[in-house]
Amino acid sequence: MARKILIVRGHPDPAPGHFCDALVTAYREGAEAAGHAVTVLDIAAMDLPYLRSADSWKLPAANADIRHAQEAIARADHLVIVYPLWLGDMPALLKSFFEQVSANGFVMALGPEGRWRQGLKGKSARLIVTMGMPALVYRFYFLAHSLRSLERNVLRFAGMAPVRSSLIGPVEKGAAFRQDWLGRIRALGAAAE
Ligand SMILES: Cc1cc2nc3c(=O)[nH]c(=O)nc-3n(C[C@H](O)[C@H](O)[C@H](O)COP(=O)(O)O)c2cc1C
Numbered sequence: 001m002a003r004k005i006l007i008v009r010g011h012p013d014p015a016p017g018h019f020c021d022a023l024v025t026a027y028r029e030g031a032e033a034a035g036h037a038v039t040v041l042d043i044a045a046m047d048l049p050y051l052r053s054a055d056s057w058k059l060p061a062a063n064a065d066i067r068h069a070q071e072a073i074a075r076a077d078h079l080v081i082v083y084p085l086w087l088g089d090m091p092a093l094l095k096s097f098f099e100q101v102s103a104n105g106f107v108m109a110l111g112p113e114g115r116w117r118q119g120l121k122g123k124s125a126r127l128i129v130t131m132g133m134p135a136l137v138y139r140f141y142f143l144a145h146s147l148r149s150l151e152r153n154v155l156r157f158a159g160m161a162p163v164r165s166s167l168i169g170p171v172e173k174g175a176a177f178r179q180d181w182l183g184r185i186r187a188l189g190a191a192a193e
Pocket of ligand 1: 011017018019020021083084085086087088089130131132133134169171
């Protein structure tokens with residue numbers, strides 16, 4: 001069944017040529033060839049201020065790019081987030097994007113009865129994370145804390161399921177390593193997983 005897929009390019013650098021860009025393209029090509037509808041949101045192209053207060057988090061987003069992102073997420077069945085690991089975590093601009101896109105109860109909100117309302121229920125997600133270190137070191141030595149936080153504190157808490165991940169490193173290992181991963185990501189796109 002054709003799915004509506006939203007890919008978030010979570011690299012802060014707007015310059016093309018990052019491995020993240022090749023991964024976005026591979027996922028998109030695989031998905032479109034299989035008949036899925038793909039939209040790409042590039043956070044580097046957005047003019048994002050920082051969220052400064054809990055009060056502003058409760059209001060509708062003032063930023064037009066964020067409102068556009070909320071609409072795109074609302075339309076999607078499946079969210080793919082591609083980012084480089086920076087200082088063991090997602091880049092600050094991507095964190096800022098998540099803080100702002102979750103404003104106005106869009107991702108989660110406490111209802112009047114004191115129960116959390118899950119704003120992204122019924123949608124699935126895949127996180128694609130590139131890194132300089134071997135992915136196994138991040139997963140088993142560093143315990144993938146930042147990835148698990150995004151999965152559990154944000155995406156699953158907002159009702160998304162399943163939430164899957166692809167950890168890719170060391171990215172400087174060579175062309176064959178990258179080609180292998182581009183093929184795997186293209187196949188995931190085709191399967192809309
Ligand atoms: C500011 C910065 C911090 C980084 N921190 C880490 C890190 O903590 N762990 C790691 O394995 N790689 C780290 N790296 C390497 C990047 O993860 C790697 O360059 C990136 O995944 C390559 O993807 P790209 O070509 O799309 O930028 C860092 C790179 C930069 C620029």
